[in-house]
Every structure is written in structure tokens, then in C-alpha cells.
Amino acid sequence: MTTKALYLLKQKLKETAAQRDQLGGTAFHERQLIRDSGLLRLSLPREFSGDAQKWPVIFHTVREIASVDSSLAHILGFQYLILATINLFGTPAQSAYFFAETGQDNLFWGNALNPLDTRTSVTRVDGHLLINGHKSFCSGARDSDRLLISALNEEGRLLVAAIPSSRKGISIHDDWDNIGQRQTDSGSVEFNQVVLFEDEILSSPGPLGSTFASLRPLIAQLSFCNIYLGIALGALKEAVVFTKTQGRPWFNSGVQEIAKDPYILRRYGELSAEISAAIALTDNAALNLQAAWEQGDNLTPEERGQCALDIAAAKVITTKTGLQVSSQIFDVMGARATTASLRLDRYWRNVRVHTLHDPVDYKLRDLGDWVLNQHLPTPTFYS
Amino acid sequence: MTTKALYLLKQKLKETAAQRDQLGGTAFHERQLIRDSGLLRLSLPREFSGDAQKWPVIFHTVREIASVDSSLAHILGFQYLILATINLFGTPAQSAYFFAETGQDNLFWGNALNPLDTRTSVTRVDGHLLINGHKSFCSGARDSDRLLISALNEEGRLLVAAIPSSRKGISIHDDWDNIGQRQTDSGSVEFNQVVLFEDEILSSPGPLGSTFASLRPLIAQLSFCNIYLGIALGALKEAVVFTKTQGRPWFNSGVQEIAKDPYILRRYGELSAEISAAIALTDNAALNLQAAWEQGDNLTPEERGQCALDIAAAKVITTKTGLQVSSQIFDVMGARATTASLRLDRYWRNVRVHTLHDPVDYKLRDLGDWVLNQHLPTPTFYS
């Protein structure tokens, strides 16, 4: 994946982003553009035809895509998260297998792992494992080649497994219609007597089964931070273009050009400073995550905990920044920027929807519990 | 207009508000509900079949309507503003004439007064006055019975006049399609050789032609403040219902019900305290405006200036509060409140669009110029 290829992909996504925000649904064409770009293999090791990029590059790519289309950035972020999950929860053989087919067939992974939704179960019937039930918030499941799923087994333990999206009994519904992140396909998936093979279950060490495995939620969270940053950056960029090409000075501002209005300049300065701080913090967290990742099974709970704290701080700050920038861009563009044809509200809608994934107040509590009590965050699927 | 009638109107508007936000366009049916409610006559003197209500009641009514439908509240606010404008810019005879027909025929007024848009002119041709040109941001013009228009005469002076919406040569376009305030019909009006009669021109004292006449922009601004407050109140109310009926406690919050989550409670407290302050300030400004209004031609520039400052402060605070509340309600409702079917983002979209009417930074400058330099705001169409 060259810088130029990423640039061209961004251009193409940007051209239709406003229109597709209106349409919602599955972005089949754009998903194909992503397939064609090679980005699906960005994180894969070289032996599996991958680019072997490290986390800072991976997250930066997610952020870049998010600056033009945060729905597809979310889906792409899940591609990397799911591949990492296979690494973290499964055996080396499983990684080798799934990475090989992903690299070879350029597979797109979708998500059906959602630990808070406990309506899916795995039961053993006549020696076969069968999956039944529903899952909500299954981002990127439609038009996917493989799914990462979660379900409770007969002992009530959480299983995570990787299966083909086309397996018999799986129905991926086109029922995501929300106010933002409209092309993430985060709808529901239904499982009806779906066969599950033992070697598809990632159980060694399994979900959060080791300190290393507990990096999984941190990767998810940091991917989200980069999406919020991308949204903020994209919004600011659109605002600059609009102000410069269509903005007008206020009638009694005393300046001839809006670009010299002291209040417009100050507001741009504020947004820019906030974004800069959020970027620095988030990039730092990516470096720390990479270092933790490279520790593998040597990763200590303390190292993992510090990494979690860095990412929690990034979550807090990027959430705040994303919401602030996407709302305040209108103050520097003015009323005419609200025409529906531009759909410039989508930046706010996107970041508003996504930042509700898990409550930021509990990230603040985690941070406070460290500062005050030196308690590291307990690994869960959200921290 | 009884409290109960207002309550019933609100209920009806609320039922379809989300759906109509999606549709945009002209709310013919709901405009008729307003006509039928008697609200169009709320501010008219009793001799013209009016309710003779004072500004505090009028603005409170606008706010109440805004809590369920801020588009129609905006149009209704313009009804009162336009009737006041006739009073402020015209002769007693003109008031008597226009008020009488408004009271008798239950007329709905639309706006085509926009001083920053100078593309409309009045010229004298063969002894007749003819209006030609375009106007943008003409709120409530569609489906209106009368229009208040502005145009430049041959000397470049601003004329304001009241004419029938159905007059030959007037085209009211259905071209308002914005991200918020979607049923305000704030589109464009085209004038093509439209005849204007002398006695339709409000020229005594004319636009901002006296201290009393310069109350006009203050009435407009205070109407806006009440719309922002209404949006905040409506948003908070929806949030409470959603949290209580559909909210779930966060999995590691340690509480069994979301209604006991300390962070949820604190956030509701913050939103509520901000709204309370904004209400107190705005209601105060309405009392002061009423007092200024009652001064009539005895109103001094100092009294008018103090009133302008009160309303500028209310504008600043209600803008901030409206934006904050409509965005943060999601933090107390959670991700499921983002389903498109509820369209709960409309509160933010509505207040975001409307608060761009004129830049709040220049209201802050006005306030500062008073505090520091004891300069009262210069009357313009925006302050």
C-alpha cells in the first residue's frame, strides 16, 4: 500500500461520501475499492502476502480513511482488529491458516463478536456443535467473507470463533439504519443451526485468556480513537475549504475578508490546538501499544495496564475533540454550510454515534482509579 | 388560547415531528393546525380579535412549540415578529389595517425581509412601484397569506412593505433543504414585476427609524433564544423518557438500574442546571423587553441599549446551552438512541442550523464593549 494508493482511495471515497451517508446500507462498490487497494492485507505478515505494518501505521491508515469516510474506516479497523484477535485468542496454527487464506483470497472479515449480547449459544448435538441465536451491532458483516463470532457454550463460557460468512444458517440482515456511521452495516446477524467446527474456535488461550490476549480491547479502543481523530481532521479540512471559497465576512466585522476575521481565526486556532493535542496523545498510545504487542507472552499486567491507561486517556480526549470540532466547524462556515446537499452534519452524526460505543465516564473512572489508587484497569472487552 | 389548547397542539405536532423532519418541505397540515389553534392572533390587540398577550407569554408559547417542533416555532415566532414590525415601522393606520385583516381572516404571515440580501429592488415605472429580484432565507413564505418584504429603492434605501403572498409576479420556491429546521420553508422568493402600493410601505418611521422601531431586531433575537431553549427542553425530555424506558446500566457500573448510575445522574444534573440558568436569563430579558415595548416612543436609547444587552447575553447562553444539551443527551441515552427511526439528532441539527443566523462572537463583542467601554450596541437588523 503506497501513500499514493491511499491518497487515491481517499479521493474516491470522498467523492461519494455525502451521498452514501444519505443512502446508508452496504457500500458494496467502496468495499470493493478497499479490497482492490490491498488494505485488507496491511497488517498481515509478509509470508501471507501482507504488508507487515505495525500498529502506528495501521491506525494512521484507519484515521486517514476516517477523514473521508468514517463508516468504512470502522469496517477496515475491524479487519485489523479481527486478524489481531485470531493472533491473540487462537493457536499459531489457526493464525497461519486464517492469515494464509486472508492473504491469498484477499478476504474481508466482518464482526459478530459482541459480549454484551448474550442471545447466541453453541450447543453440542449428536457430536456436532451448532450455533443458534442473534447478534446485534455486527459491523461489516454484510458483504464479508469471514465472520468473527461470539457465543456462549453450554457452561455459559464465552466462545470466539472464525467462520465463513456464507455458511448455511447464517442470515446477515440489512437492518442498520442509524443517524450516523450509516454504512458500517452494524446490523444484526441470525444463526440458525449453524455448524461450528472445533478448529474454528479460538480457545488457546481464548478470550482475554492471557495478558497478551487482553490487548484485544485496547486495539479496538485505539482504532476508535483514530476514527474520532479522522472525523475531526476531515471536518476541519472541509471547513477550511468552505470558509475560503464561500465564507463571507460578517457585515460589521470591520474586515473585508472572512479569512481576516479575528474571531474566525481564533476559532480555527482553538480547533487546531485541540486536534494537535489529541493526535499527539493518540500517536503516543499507538507506539506504546506496538511495544506491548511486541512483548507477546512476556507482556506483564503492569505493561498492559499502562497501555490501557494511555488508550483510555486517548479515548477521553479524542471523544471530546471529535464532538467539539464536528459541531463547531459550522461557526466558522456560517449558515449557508447547512445546506442538505453538503451533508456536513455527518461528521457530528458519525462521531456522536460512534462515541457511544462504551461510556467515556467509565474510562474517566478507570483513569482516576489509577491516579488515586494505583489500580490498573481490569481487562474486559471494553478496557 | 388556553393552556390545554397549547398542550393539545404540542401533542399533535410531536407525534409527527420526527417523520416531518425527514420529509422536510412545507408542513401544510401542521400550519393549518396552528391556524386552527388561534395562535396566529396571540399577540393581536383585543379589538382585532386577538389575545393581547404580552411578550413573556408570546415567547413562552414559541418556546413551548419549539420543544416539540422548532421549525414551526420559528415560523410562529415570525408571525409575532412581523406583526410587531408593522407596529414599529408603520403608521397607526397601517397597523389597524393589517391587524384587522389578520384577526378577521386568521392570516399567516411569511417573511421576505432579509437586509443582508440586497438583490431585490423597487423601481418606479410609469408611476407604479415595481418589485424585482430575489430573496433568500424567506422563512414561512410558502403557504402564507401575507409577506413582509424588504427591497432597496432607487436611492438605495431599504424599504419594508407588507403585501399579499398571492400577488401576481411572486414565486415562492420550495427550495429549502437544509440539515436542520427542515420545515421552516426558509427558501427563496422571486419577484417579477410585482406591483407595490404606497400604503403597503412601512415608512413611518420605517426600518429602525426610531428608538422604538429599533426594538424589532431585539424581538427577533429573543424569539430565537426561546427557540433554542425549547429545543434544549424538548431534547432533555426525550432523553429522560428514553433513559427510563430503554436505558441499561453499564455492565460494570455497580448499579442495577441506569437511573441510579452516579454518572448518568450527574450528567442530567449538569444539563438541567445549564437549562435553568438559560431560562432565568431569557425570561428576565422578556420582562425587560415588555417594559421597553410599553415605553413606545418614550423609549430612550439607554433603555433600548440595556434591553439589547440583556438579549445578547441570552443569545450567548441559550446558544451554548442548546448545542450542549442536544449533543449530550446521547451520553445519557446510549448507543441505541441513535436509531434513525427516532431521529433524535434533529434537536442538535435544528439548534445548530438556527444558531448560525448571526455570529455569536459579535454578540460577545457587543457585551464586552458595554462592560469595558460603556458603549451600547448600535441598532442594526441583528442587534
Added chain:
Amino acid sequence: MTTKALYLLKQKLKETAAQRDQLGGTAFHERQLIRDSGLLRLSLPREFSGDAQKWPVIFHTVREIASVDSSLAHILGFQYLILATINLFGTPAQSAYFFAETGQDNLFWGNALNPLDTRTSVTRVDGHLLINGHKSFCSGARDSDRLLISALNEEGRLLVAAIPSSRKGISIHDDWDNIGQRQTDSGSVEFNQVVLFEDEILSSPGPLGSTFASLRPLIAQLSFCNIYLGIALGALKEAVVFTKTQGRPWFNSGVQEIAKDPYILRRYGELSAEISAAIALTDNAALNLQAAWEQGDNLTPEERGQCALDIAAAKVITTKTGLQVSSQIFDVMGARATTASLRLDRYWRNVRVHTLHDPVDYKLRDLGDWVLNQHLPTPTFYS
């Protein structure tokens, strides 16, 4: 108390406020000025030589004094609170007795009621009641004529009583030395075998013994709000004078006078708008408190609860405003305003210290519990 007398008192207090902030300790001379001003009788009924002023005027007076000296305003606020407490917790005969001597002898009351400090007890020895123990945070106790005290009796019940400050066994220590509110004398009082007479005990209905009696904490809290407002107003006033007389435009601001700097104007505007909202909210709460007060024993828990919510909101907003204004005045004055001789940091220090009286987070929780759950605040000594 005429407006002019209040003005003159303020002038005198202002002249030495900075110097006395440095000294700390007891403001004997200024307490005497307050005695001489007649302000100690402001709230007393006319039959006791009082001015019979209502709560809005009383709180406004506290605010005015706080704008020049928030320590003395605090002590004066306690005078009114203590007199009200006698009314609320005691019998009509007790009110008559204590009000009469207060009116006649111009008595200054000090506070030794502190329910969270349980180190003081009342025991019966040989038929006499004896007070023993310590109290902290006893505002205005030094140089006082009478004290309102709290203590636990042998059953662990809270007693409140009114006694002469000079009674044998009472030691009022000069041990208040804090970073703000330095002349509130909020030090400790020691009781050593102090005799207490039955008719000094306010036990009918006693502490928070009725809905009406539970107005006591609300009066205290609203007095505090007015102190924070006074601090904000005083700080802003000093800033204006400083900017105008000593401020200089920034070298590359492009303006010749600091009074025209767009950013200085905007900042003044922001501070002013926040203060205006806080004033409106607080004045509203005072009207509601007066209405509740006039209900007397007819006051319902619902009415009391609404009043508590109004005051909680005022507490939240005035706390925020006081802290913001007292810190940000420096941004409009510049570095030279930090000279120690002016001691302009005292506004922040004063409001910072006082706003810690009870945590604002729990006021937010109370407000949220109302909005979300329709639970009115439970009456305690703090809400």
C-alpha cells in the same frame, strides 16, 4: 439601611480589603462598621427595630458586600441565617426574645453550628446541662455577642442552641488562617463545662424538625450563591478599571488601545454573559425562597423540594461562574495586574475556598435525581 449607606459601607470596606486579606484575623474595625451601618437588623421584623426586609433584598445586600469583601459578607450572611434559624427551629417566644435583644443591643451573631463535627456534647450533671468539646469552622464567632451552637445530647440527638459568646467556659480561638476568606474567623471554638439553659435550646420543632424548618440549609446555600456572585461582580469591576487605566494593547494586535482589542472585548463579553445568567438564576431562586418562607408551616415538601432544586442549580452555576471570572480577569488585565500590592488573586482564593463548603458534585446528583427520577432532595444540613 439606605442604598447610600450601603454604598458608603462598601467604599470603606473596599479601601482596606486587599490589606486585610493579607493580615487575616478578625476585622474588629470593619465589624464595627457593619454594626454601625444598621445591617445587623436588616432582616428583623419592625417590632424589633428591624428593617423587615425580604430575602431578595437580604441576599442582594450580602452580594453587594461580597463584591468588596467576601469574608465580611459571609459573616453578615450568617447573621441573617442564624436569625432565621431561631425562627425556624425555635418557639415564637424564643424568636421574640432573641430578636428583641438583637434589635435593641444591635447584637452580632457568630456560628458554632457544624453538624459534621460531632466532637461537642451536652450532658446533664446535677440537673444542669453542660456543653463540652470542640467545633471547627465557626464563622464569625470571634468578636460576636451571641453564638448559635450545635451539640449532641446524651441520646446522640443534635441540639441547636443560642447562647452568649461571653459565657464562662467558651474559648473562641484565633486559629483561622486559610488561603481565602481570610477574615471570616472560621476557626475553632472550645467548650469547657459551659452551662446551657433549657430555654436556649431550639427544640420546637428543632433542627430540620418540620418542612418549614428544613428551609434553613436552603437559606445558607443561597447566601453562599450570592457571595460567589458578589465575588464575580467585584472581580469584573476591578478588571474593568485596571484594563482601562493600566492595560496596554498587545504589540501586534493591530489596535492602538486595549479597549478595542477584539479578543479583550470578547473575553469581557463571555464573563459578562456568564455572570448575567448566574444573577438571573440566583435572583429567581431568592423569589422562590421568599415565597416558600411566607408559606410557614403550610409549606409542603414539594414546594420545599422545588425551592431546593432552584437553589442547587444556582449553587452549581454560581460556583462555576465565580471560579471562572476570578481566574480569567487576569487574561484581560495582563501580567502587571499580578503585583502583590493589589492582591487581585484574592477573588479567586476567596471563591475557591468558599465553594468547597460542600461538594458541588452532590448538588448535580440531586438535580439529576429530580430530572430523571422525580426524587426531590432529602433535606439535610447541606441540601
Added chain:
Amino acid sequence: MTTKALYLLKQKLKETAAQRDQLGGTAFHERQLIRDSGLLRLSLPREFSGDAQKWPVIFHTVREIASVDSSLAHILGFQYLILATINLFGTPAQSAYFFAETGQDNLFWGNALNPLDTRTSVTRVDGHLLINGHKSFCSGARDSDRLLISALNEEGRLLVAAIPSSRKGISIHDDWDNIGQRQTDSGSVEFNQVVLFEDEILSSPGPLGSTFASLRPLIAQLSFCNIYLGIALGALKEAVVFTKTQGRPWFNSGVQEIAKDPYILRRYGELSAEISAAIALTDNAALNLQAAWEQGDNLTPEERGQCALDIAAAKVITTKTGLQVSSQIFDVMGARATTASLRLDRYWRNVRVHTLHDPVDYKLRDLGDWVLNQHLPTPTFYS
């Protein structure tokens, strides 16, 4: 300078910091501790007995010292700034000379360079250059060995020169008495017929005489950012200790220990997240400054400009963070933390005074002018 030595120096400074904040004046003893620590040579090249540390380490050291004593950190920051100024404004020979004597004699430099104060002049009398006039805000001038001074020559051009502090005619007044940064000795210096030698003048390229030379104000600004960060970190650290050792849960918080109060935890989390973002941004800026520094005369205006923008953003964010943290620590400590003996208000007073050095609004304008107009900041003594 080892980590341990820095730790020990911090411990010693911390022990007396509160007391010395009260005293103000010159910290002779502590200045000697700094001399003894070796820190004066931290930035000097190895050939001059220096530690040859790079900017990230230098600024980190300033920050560490600021966490316990921001006055001395300011003076130490000036040591590094002045040595860099000699490098930037003078000839290699001048650097060699002044660095050699600094390294050999462990010299402490004080500041008398203040371009906005134009009361000092250099005139040529009988072939000698003589300095006359006054300078204000001369940080660290007292007890210094050398001074960096600025003055206007007969053509009105700014001269910068390095002279011994003990030279005849120099009077360094003990007249700094401000509300914060009380031991920075930022008082006035008087020059009375002070001889100036040609080779003491740094005129090649002279003040901001080249792109490289214009790094000087950036070094100053970044030093300030690190002081604000140090103050925030020091304040937070004190707060944690206080909360844990002396904090008490609020009576109706429902928790037994303050360390479990959800609101206390959330507040600590907020302060911590803000600090983390500010650190990341500031550390990033230091890396960029180091890279710019290493460019030397190859530094392009674009590179310099980007560096200026990074530092402006850091200034904005650290200012906000420093003020916020130093004020809000009290909310997590409670009223008893306001005892004067602890002088915990000094964190706020210190950061409040220092952040007025130059107005942050103009940094925001600079940032906005870049984002919107792609104008890099014009090099001045402040940007």
C-alpha cells in the same frame, strides 16, 4: 546530572517550597543547590564541561523542577535559554568564550532582555559604549553571575549583549513582589553609565537575524509550556497525597472511603487525561524543536514555522491544563486543603502569573492563520 541527583534536588526544593512562596525574594540557598547540582551545565557541550543534553531532556528537567518549584524552574529555564541565545545571536567565538567560562566557573545567568521595555539605551560617548536606563521583568537577575541584556542603540536598533552582573553601574533591585512565581526575582534592573564592550554584543546575526536565530522565542515558549506542565503535575501529585491521607468521603456519598467516591475518581480521571494530552503534545514539540535546532543555518522558514505552530499549540493546551488542574485539585481535596500552612494555592498563583507572559489569544490567532490561510507565524520575540 543523574536521575538520582535530580530527584534529590527536587526533594530539597519541595521541602521548603511552600515557605519560600510565602517569603518571596531571592532563593540564595536554593540557587546554590542548583549550582551544586551541575544543572547549570546541562545544555553545554562536553568540551565546556557540559552534559550536552538535547532539548527534550533539558525541557524535561525544567518540568521536573517546576513540579516542585516553578520559580526556580523558570530561572533555570532562562539559564538554558540564555546560553542558547548566545549560540543563536552571536559568533562561534562568542559562544566558545561564554560557554567556556560558564562551564569552568559554573556561572548562573540572569535575564535583562525584554524587547517590549524600551527604556534602556546604548550610546557611544568618547568612543565607549555606555548603557543607561531601566528594565523590568528581569528574571533571575539577582544573585546572577552574568546578564543577558537588551537595549536600543542610537539608530533605535535592538542590541543584545552578555555582561557580568557585577559590572559597575548595574543595580539589580529586589523589587519583585507578585502573587505568583514569587522567587523568580523578575524585578527591575537599572543601568547607570554601564560600560559595554563591542565583543559582548551578540550581533552576528543578532536578534532574530536569521531563521536559525529566530528559534530563540520558540525555546522560551517551550520552556514555559514545560513549566505549566510541571505545575500541573506537581499539583496533581500533592492532591493525590492529600486525598489519600486526609480526604474524607462526603456524608451521603454512599461510600466508606473517599478513594471510592465515583465523582472524586471521575475528576481525577479528567485532570489526568488533560495532563496526558498536554504532555504528549509538548514532548512532541520538543522533538521537533531539537530537529530544527540540529538544522542550524540550514533551517528553512517553513521548518521554523512548523516548529512555531507546534509550540503555539502546546502553549495553548498547557496554559489551559495548568490553570484547570491547579484550580480543580481543591475539588478532590476538600475545604481542609485550604489551610494557609500548606499554601496549596501557589500552584494556581504560579501558573496564573506565568501564563500572562504573552496573551494566549494571539497564539490562537497564529494557529488559525495557519489552518485557514497557510500563513506561518512571523518570528517575533514572542512567536
